[in-house]
Amino acid sequence: MRSSTLIRTIQATGNSFFIDSPPRSRSLLVRELWYPKFPSDLRMSTVANIQPKTNIQMAFHGGFSVSDDASDTIPILTTSQVLDGLKTHHEESNKVNKQTYSAMYSSVFGGITTDPAYMVISMDDHMVHRGHGIFDTAAIVNGYLYEVEQHIDRFLKSASMAKIKPPFDRAKLRSILIQTVRASGCKNGSLRYWMSSGPGNFQLSPSKYSKSALYAIVIEPPTPIGIEGVKVITSSIPMKPPLFATMKSVNYLPNVLSKMEAEKNGGFAAIWVDEEGYIAEGPNMNVAFVLDNGILTMPRFDGILSGCTAKRALLLADQLVKSGQLHGIQVRHVNVQEGKSAREMMLIGSGIIVKPVVQWDDVMIGNGKEGEVARALLDLISEDMKSGPSSVRTPV
Numbered sequence: 001m002r003s004s005t006l007i008r009t010i011q012a013t014g015n016s017f018f019i020d021s022p023p024r025s026r027s028l029l030v031r032e033l034w035y036p037k038f039p040s041d042l043r044m045s046t047v048a049n050i051q052p053k054t055n056i057q058m059a060f061h062g063g064f065s066v067s068d069d070a071s072d073t074i075p076i077l078t079t080s081q082v083l084d085g086l087k088t089h090h091e092e093s094n095k096v097n098k099q100t101y102s103a104m105y106s107s108v109f110g111g112i113t114t115d116p117a118y119m120v121i122s123m124d125d126h127m128v129h130r131g132h133g134i135f136d137t138a139a140i141v142n143g144y145l146y147e148v149e150q151h152i153d154r155f156l157k158s159a160s161m162a163k164i165k166p167p168f169d170r171a172k173l174r175s176i177l178i179q180t181v182r183a184s185g186c187k188n189g190s191l192r193y194w195m196s197s198g199p200g201n202f203q204l205s206p207s208k209y210s211k212s213a214l215y216a217i218v219i220e221p222p223t224p225i226g227i228e229g230v231k232v233i234t235s236s237i238p239m240k241p242p243l244f245a246t247m248k249s250v251n252y253l254p255n256v257l258s259k260m261e262a263e264k265n266g267g268f269a270a271i272w273v274d275e276e277g278y279i280a281e282g283p284n285m286n287v288a289f290v291l292d293n294g295i296l297t298m299p300r301f302d303g304i305l306s307g308c309t310a311k312r313a314l315l316l317a318d319q320l321v322k323s324g325q326l327h328g329i330q331v332r333h334v335n336v337q338e339g340k341s342a343r344e345m346m347l348i349g350s351g352i353i354v355k356p357v358v359q360w361d362d363v364m365i366g367n368g369k370e371g372e373v374a375r376a377l378l379d380l381i382s383e384d385m386k387s388g389p390s391s392v393r394t395p396v
Helices: 079-097 148-161 170-184 253-264 308-316 318-322 336-340 372-387
Strands: 008-013 016-020 028-034 044-050 055-058 063-068 100-106 111-113 133-141 144-146 189-196 213-220 230-234 269-271 286-290 295-298 328-331 344-349 353-360 393-395
Touching (some): 111 170, 133 148, 144 170, 148 170, 148 189, 170 189, 170 213, 230 344, 286 308, 286 336, 295 308, 308 318, 308 344, 318 328
Antiparallel strands (some): 008 016, 016 055, 028 044, 028 063, 133 144, 133 189, 144 393, 286 295
16 A cells, blocks of 8 residues: 655745655655645546656645655645544544543633644643643532642642742632633533643753743543552652652652552552651552551651642541541551551542552451441542532532
């Protein structure tokens, strides 16, 4: 089967354009010549046979494709072909991922698009080629953004740590996020948003002329939440130093490798342990324990990401203390031996809410079944997402 080959358009003037064929040992066949703004039936096939190094003038103003017998040539695409490719890619990807991208805001575009094919960012954006960007997320539940204020606070703190000056003030940024969700029509899903040091070049650091960029996208449907217990392993991937672990940057390669390591070993997630032997966190979630003394215990946040859902869980867990299901709540260093001998272990994060852990490496946690506190915390947070106070629920 013939494939498109590289040709060069020397000049396009008036109704004519010139084609310079590559210096090959065989002729090239112009397969099609068409007017892109006219119906497809106006296309003309097998227009001309071009000999090597021969210039040819065609008295038409439109597009063309040239074919030869080379199998490794790469086509030079028209703008419409690029856009068609983006659409096709999204449609094929959506069949596998089962996700819908309902709306995207881009400060580069200067607005919102609801066409998933155009939800793209530039290759010369420093977030793409240097990882100089930060992000955050918020759940959309029954038409409300959950803990968006808390997530924006962390987002702006991350931006400051990454030395990225926000393109807008907090009020404007908040308004953009809400309007993006509103434009999507999404009632249940998630909002993810990024701040980049901006597009413009491929240098290591952004130039003084670079302008930071904001992107936001609405994703449907929400990640299914389940109470089924999971296995975790101890990660062999080095954890991030505190500066990068406490900042929600786009540099998630250690997190990705940690998650892949867990999956390879039949686990749901891998747990990081710091150099002093204390439990840190999972690849994108915090970890908590109910120790034998009945106290809900969570590792300190000073060297790991400060999880918004984890912090909310600590506040809501006070209800379990009052009901007698817990004997107390504490945040302190937890060593591996304490964790593996705990009555309950659970993962907590916005994507999973609460996920019970029933096995860590080759050790069963508690009785090897989902714990009562994990179930109760999941119920409390789920209810808080649906009917909590205005401090955690923002209407869109």
